[in-house]
Amino acid sequence: MSWFQKTISLPPLKRGFHLVTREILEKIPELKNYKVGLCNLFIRHTSASLTINENADPSVRTDFESHFNKMVPERAPYYIHTYEGDDDMPAHLKSSILGASINIPITNGQLSMGTWQGIYLCEHRDFGSSRQITITINGE
Amino acid sequence: MSWFQKTISLPPLKRGFHLVTREILEKIPELKNYKVGLCNLFIRHTSASLTINENADPSVRTDFESHFNKMVPERAPYYIHTYEGDDDMPAHLKSSILGASINIPITNGQLSMGTWQGIYLCEHRDFGSSRQITITINGE
């Protein structure tokens, strides 16, 4: 039974939804020591988020960006928090709709996701910087 | 202090929001062994999701389906991921808005939810198949 925690940085990504499963896994070789457990990924920002979705066709990620831009538009007439740019307030809203953290079961040393599931880093700013993610693993 | 993990299947459900608290609880009699802990439910799919909401009036679940169909419409002109059917891309979007997993505290051998809370399986496809959920319990 043990805890493992590490904060990693992902390089700046352009605005949109990015599949980062492999980048995350490369940072946590310790995962193989856990027969059963949970892995929490927590993004330390309020204008980017994490979610789990389809890991195959990139067109899904393109449609995510299109739809979120429609559902959470820039320059909505009711925004008052506007001084950080047109993309700022929508970024905050999107990050709470999608969420700052995900929890994934661990089984036999691996993240136990379904066949079609992958981890998305959702970058909601036009010029987002490097993003930090705190990874916390607990298991045995 | 111990871990328990099990992957269960729920039978195919029609498109919509379904209260499945009882079905989940029937699959994990081991819950009664935990005085305090956390239970993670993780759905292994990208076109269905899990959420917690009102456990009494079925009209709430009907309105969930109506509202999500409005907020995440089929055949939006900007979708490019369309070859798996009109319901496919909206299903992916809904699953990330609602989320693939929920975490519920355990107290005295029971899921410690509020009086009016229940677990929803949200089926976003027209003809969804059986859905697998990995249940991970940690506690003492």
Place this chain on the structure above:
Amino acid sequence: MSWFQKTISLPPLKRGFHLVTREILEKIPELKNYKVGLCNLFIRHTSASLTINENADPSVRTDFESHFNKMVPERAPYYIHTYEGDDDMPAHLKSSILGASINIPITNGQLSMGTWQGIYLCEHRDFGSSRQITITINGE
């Protein structure tokens, strides 16, 4: 390695998004005993929710309320669950879009959030009552 669990009440708050990081931390001095771990906050209601977002400028919280009222409107013509008031069904929807629980890593006796992150209590009813949150900490 140990578990800690406590259910707290926050006093009634007006409809809107409220920064409650300090109120939460004041209730869990035990946090300082954990070098590494996870903290789960679970709201025991279906018309209020928890999220993490910007902890500085109050205008962000104002815009959250404005946007969620647009994205999940009152008196939508398709609602059938209407007998508990115009604010009721939107409150249920908002609570599932934002979520009933959040998980925050613990590092060196503190909630390990980013510089700009804070905890929001999202009150979706016009006259919400006191809200109960079950806090579960696991770590070492």
